[in-house]
Amino acid sequence: MNTLILYSSTDGHTIKICQFLQKVFEQQGDATTLISVKHASGIDLQDFDRVIIGASIRYGKHSPLIVEFINDNAAMLDTLPNAFFSVNLVARKTEKRTPDTNPYLKILLKQISWRPMELAVFAGKLDYPRYKFRDRLMIRLIMWMTGGPTDPDAVVEFTDWKQVEDFGRLVSQMKQSPTAST
Ligand SMILES: Cc1cc2nc3c(=O)[nH]c(=O)nc-3n(C[C@H](O)[C@H](O)[C@H](O)COP(=O)(O)O)c2cc1C
DSSP, X not given: OEEEEEEEOSSSHXXXXXXXXXXXXXXXXXXXXXXXXXXXXXXXXXXXXXXXXEEEOBTTBOOHHHHHHHHHHHHHHTTSOEEEEEEESGGGSGGGOSTTTOHHHHHHHHHOSOOOSEEEEEEOEEEGGGSOHHHHHHHHHHHHHHTOOOXXXXXXXXXXXXXXXXXXXXXXXXXXXXXXTO
């Protein structure tokens, strides 16, 4: 199996999750290619046997490039085993970490016609020292309002890596049906 993981990441945490998934797939003997959606214009999905798309949230939204890519390629995505995951800080609360309860995933599914075969929501990383002044202020305010860490030096990785591993194993079982490409 030749797997594509297409991602959108601003501060690198989604890339870290993609690299973790890449290791899970490669342990199963599957070649895996990671590509940023910023460099996706030349991608031919027919070159792959499986596609996973992952994107983080910034100020309430997945990257417009991800939405555009999905909508431009919805028909082709449907022909391959496929999955999508979202990365955000709301998901640090377990009750907001499922496709049915995470507000951003619910919004995305209204914006796209593609219905991923597997969906996941992963808790992201909080990294105040890395943020620009205004972003740090805004995220601290949101964290204060929602009971999260507000120490301006805080760096917290909320990601449940076991959840990521389980998702990777589940997706690695998804095979192309023999008739799908004929
Ligand atoms: C400027 C900024 C805005 C963010 N907005 C949200 C948000 O609206 N909701 C949320 O749950 N998380 C939000 N986050 C948290 C990110 O989704 C989280 O840090 C994620 O791990 C970032 O992944 P990335 O490094 O791949 O971009 C925001 C983070 C930053 C820096």
